Amino acid sequence: MTNQTNNIINASVKMLEISEDESGQRIDNYLLSKLKGVPKSLIYRIVRKGEVRVNKGRIKPEYKLQAGDVVRVPPVRISEKEQSPISTKLNKVAQLESQIIFEDDCLLVINKPSGIAVHGGSGLSFGVIEGLRALRPDARFLELVHRIDRDTSGILLVAKKRSTLRSLHEQLRNKIVQKEYLALVRGQWQSHVKTIQAPLLKNELASGERIVKVSEQGKPSETHFSIEERYNNATLVKASPITGRTHQIRVHTLYAGHPIALDDKYGDQKFDQEMTALGLDRLFLHAFSIRFEHPKTGETLRLNAPLDEKIKKVLQKLREQQ
Template identity: 70%
Template sequence: MKTENPTVQIVAISADQAGQRIDNFLRTQLKGVPKSMIYRIVRKGEVRVNKKRIKPEYKLEEGDQVRIPPVRVAEREDNAVSAKLDKVAALEAYILYEDDYLLILNKPSGTAVHGGSGLSFGVIEGLRALRPDARFLELVHRLDRDTSGVLLVAKKRSALRSLHEQLRLKGMQKDYLALVRGQWQSHCKVVQAPLLKNILQSGERIVRVNSEGKPSETRFKVEERFEHATLVKASPVTGRTHQIRVHAQHAGHPIAFDDRYGDREFDQQLRGTGLKRLFLHAAALRFEHPNTGETVRIEAPLDTQLRYCLQMLRKDAKPQ
């Protein structure tokens, strides 16, 4: 990897590049440059669009002329990327589906979808390193760091627009599996509770049910019952931060090993199952293919730890 871009670049924005924020565009043009540096050169006016200063949230239009200044990347940044090569290579094994428009991943638990907040590595940075020739790779939606399962990535700007429109019109069906405390009542099929996001002084995000929050809805269905827990299918109608986790807690059934909204006593009851991570998995996703219009349904298998946990719970449930 080169450690600097020696000359000013002037880039004309194509129709395929239009519609994205300037900061996201610069991250694809200045690979390896820290996000903090990109924001700094935008704030200082070193990046110009049509010879004018812009803000990081500026959305590019077709025909815009973007001035990108020469940027020197410290050698230690290259070393940081090199240290992540094994993680990048490992992502290949998690790819469920790929074509010219989409890449769909079974995201492992514990991996953030993007870097930032002290994290140098995320799924999207890893995929860009894994597919260096891909001109465009952007997340269609997000999953919490500790949530595993289906993650959709667009390989074309037109695909991203189509899939975002499906999300906006609630045309995309997402189904999660969650292991929750106690016996979920079969008559509780929908949780509608407004959610308000709070940022603590530490920078941590906590979401609470609050009448001043945004309208939020999750549908629940019992999949399997155990002595002290229930496996439920959760299908969010809206897409709020931590929505399933907070709605499960609000219903009186927090999710196993949820470090923000969970119940430690419940987690202790699961000690013999080998579970050490949040039991929330994006199991399936249904949407219209942005090119063919055909209905696509992708399923992501549970990881070894979640499968083992369920096996142990079933074993305990059987009469001796």
């Protein structure tokens, strides 16, 4: 086989010792970060065949690495056909660079554009995390701290150290992290509706699509709301989720009778048509603010992600209609 049809990702056997910072992650995720451009299917194949070994023994893809483990990484060749097509997404990668709003040696914070998934999968070969790894090829560790929906824009935290990931996960569990979203919803939000507590049940359809509904069998879910601005037939609300359920804000606004503009799962067709006429072409849900303790310094960080210009113009048109 020629080099034109094959790409050598790893030319020789490597023996890599796991540091304290790298411990706790699954072997498959570790290999994905080390063998950039190698598809997940090939990672699983070399693990199943026993070509990847930890402390000279075979392991499963879900094995969690410990500090001091020695990982044998075999030579890997992939065809151009197999290679993850990051190169064809260079414009998206460049777009991500311009959206980074904070970065230090522990943490990277990005204002994620709407329409880009946080990670590849479900038929997608490209996500924010793959793009950031392409932008930061020398980064030993880059992992999502949390997720936001593909169509939601705004703040997304990415850890650059295992210790940072652990610290922020603990803050999320203890509800120290505070997130605020802006959502444009149908109709006049009632001033007295400040908190919605409605249990949410997640259903996965045969197609793999996830649909969430309010149900007594669901998990406890709570969102705080306040009114930012009123318009003739819509309201800009601020939503602060206390719990972090899938599609929580989208389903809670619908439960209140005020679905979010251009929500393809839980929206209202007539309202969406009115907003489309004003130039809106995406779900109007934006993670605009986050507050947490910096994992290294302990200081309280509050970061904001501005709305994009297209969405600002839609709000201006709504003001002009009044």
